[in-house]
Amino acid sequence: MKYDAIIIGSGLGGLEVALMLAKDGKRVLVLEKQRQAGGCMQSFRRGTTHLDTGLHYVGGLGERESLRIAFESLGLMQLPWQRMDEDCFEEIIFPSGKFCWCQGIDAFIHKMKCHFPHEEDGLEQYRRLLLSDDEEFMQKTNAWDYLHSIFTDELLIQVLSAPATCKMELRKESLPLFTFVHGIAPFIESSWRLKGDGNLIVNRLVSQIVDNGGEVLTGKEVTELIEEDGRVTRAVCADSSEYEASVFVSDTHPVQTIHLLRQSRLMKNIFRRRMEAQDNTAGIFTLQLKLKPRSLKYFNHNKLVFAHDNCWDMAVGESHSVEGIMISCRIPSSGEYTDNIDILTPMTWDAVMPWQESKIGHRPKAYKQMKQEVAQACIRLASTAIPNLEEIIQKEWSSTPLTYRDYNGTPCGSAFGFRKDYASPLTTIVSPRTPVPNLYMTGQSLMLHGLQGVTMTAGFTIRAIQD
Template sequence: MIYDVVIIGSGLGGLICGRQLAQQGRSVVVLERQHAPGGCLQSYRRGGMDFDTGLHYVGGLDEGQSLHDAFETLGLLRLPWHRLDPEGFDQITIGEQTFPLAEGYERFADTLAAYFPQDRDALQQFVAMLNHLPPMEECAQVNAYDYLTNLFHDPLLVHVVSAAAMKMELRRETLPLFTFAHGLSSYVQSSWRLKGSGNLIVQSLINDIEAAGGVICCNAEVNELKEQEGRIVAARCNNGETYEGRLFISDVHPQLTFSWMPDSTLLKGMFRRRIAALENTFGMFTVSLVIKADTLPYFNHNKYVYRKANVWTFPEEDGVGGVMLSARVPEDGLAFTRQVDLLTPLPWTMCQAWSDTTVGRRGEDYEKQKAQLADDCITLAERVIPGLHNMIERRYTSTPLTWRDYTATPCGSAFGIRKDCHSPLMTMLSPKTPVPNLFLTGQSLVLHGLEGVTRTAFSTLNTIKNYK
């Protein structure tokens, strides 16, 4: 069979493209290298509990907000979304001080102005920028850190408004204001958790794909894109299967995607060198905690805890300097949470010694390092949850190596290709490729995160719409 569309990778971007194209009446197949679809959205099950990997909260789901219309189109608003505390959806602790980030642009500014009265006007300018996000051509070349330090008088406020951005890579030298602003704005509009696992999103999209006649194939790892007369005609997999198609969409990292075409005459040397030279953002270390029953009241916000005011640089320093805490919404309606995730950035240099290993076969030294990192994360988290160590029933950990092996992302990068304000046209990629019927989607193109990948998927679909 020759499919109208072959989609490689079943992350959010691939599934959105698959759903929309299948509902247009096109024959669609989605190829996934793992035994289960979902990419960074998939959850895993241990001891009768589901644990999320990449999804913790999402912003902008109310009517008129940034993700509402897209999620309504995708049928995702019907899922059990739980609104976080409008008075402080994020609680930022730096040293001994804690600051709430409140929902709504005006309330966000007014709440922080109570702590930083000399910066009230600057906060109003800041939220005005978030509310009316400048187009990419205006702010992709603006350095986010320079913008913040020039805007705010109090250096601590720079760290406070940046602290919840652990969901992106804060890099003083290169992070564009475009990336920073888009990564924060929708959460200020409104913030939500799923009452359940990220698999709810995955399964909803898959159900719609299959209802429209689309096919999901797992354990289908692509290792070659076959080119003929200047077009891709088939994707070949490790299992020996070949999938022929008219259009191809890759939701896989661009560096890996183009490695499947080593002899292509359409990918010139300069293009290959450009893609190969792109740097990737750091990965994350995650500690998933199972909490003893009836010991930790559910907290309806995220907690970000930093040892000191070094939010932009702590990943470069020794030890665990910052951690994010996210609690699972109790599905039984009770007041206590049973699951808490702790996340902290982890440079690839901390994993490099085991780069040639696979999951479950990394050795004792690796396990010792993970145990120490987990202990350090828990100790830092105890600044806001005293006695957390004694509340833990069991714990599970993952590193950038885990992400690399499950998602095929170079160095286990959490946010894809690193965007650079000094060369935005080089680091922000188009869905189009030099191959006329091969398109890209996913977090490495322009924006990452649930909102960014959703926007990018619709951008990919619009590009395909104009394809002859």
């Protein structure tokens, strides 16, 4: 069987590209190495508890907003989206005070002016930035330096950055303004949770691919792409099955993509070296807590809690100290009490490096102890916002960058793929094209991450294929 297009990896980017091609009449096949489709979007069960991997909330789904049009055409607006609290969807707790982010750019700027009246001029400039489409300027500008060029109050800069803690890598030296603005502006427009789990998105995309004549196969790890006469012709899987197509799109991390072309004559060394030399963002430590029945009322916002008035460069490292967390609450299937909450904090590879040789199901005791230590620190910090938290926990599970490396195959368990660096334009946007003419890439490493970023990137890949 020869397909028009084979998509390697069923993360959000891979499924979106597959659906767009299938709707365009192409016969598509998605090959996913895990038993379940969805990559970072997949959800899983522990007993009766439903848990999510990389979906907590999404921005820009309001009328005429940035993500809405794309989600409408992908059939995702029919899902049960629930708008978060408009007057406070992000509750930020710093030692020096509590702040709320509200939805709507004008309302947001107004609220910030009430907290920081002495920064009125800077906040007007910030409003223009949030509405700006000067992408070239934003790509070349350092986010940290820019914020310091328009504001003098350090606390305001921290308040404007806090909700980005688990949405991007808040790294002073490298973060481009482009990544910063695209990672937060859609959420200020409007913010939404899904009533249900990430699999609702995955299943909806998969069923539409199938309805449009495509196929999605799981348990199919692509181990090699075979090149003949200057093109990729076949994908070979770990179970020795082979699939032929005219076009190939990889949703795996770009370094994994080039490793699939071991024998390539076309994959130029300069491209290979460029991809391999690029750094990756830090990972995320996620603590998932099942709570005792009727012990915590659902809250329709995120809580961000910090040990100091600082949210930049504070990922958990070798010392395992936790300095900031995001708490996300799951919408109850019925009633007013939630069943579980997730606590997230950024974590570097250094924190788990001693156990990098270990595999899922065979982690050593010291690794489990480290996870327990970090979990306890997260719970202590979360207790600032939910005072009786420790007493209401029924069960807990946690994951680290090692988990992400072993499930999704991302180098160093990176949460958002390639690190974008304002000083190095080649890293800010990576082309979906490769030196092999019928091999394309998609996914979060290319341009932007998150549901919105990956969806924009999928459109970017489709345009390259259709050119």
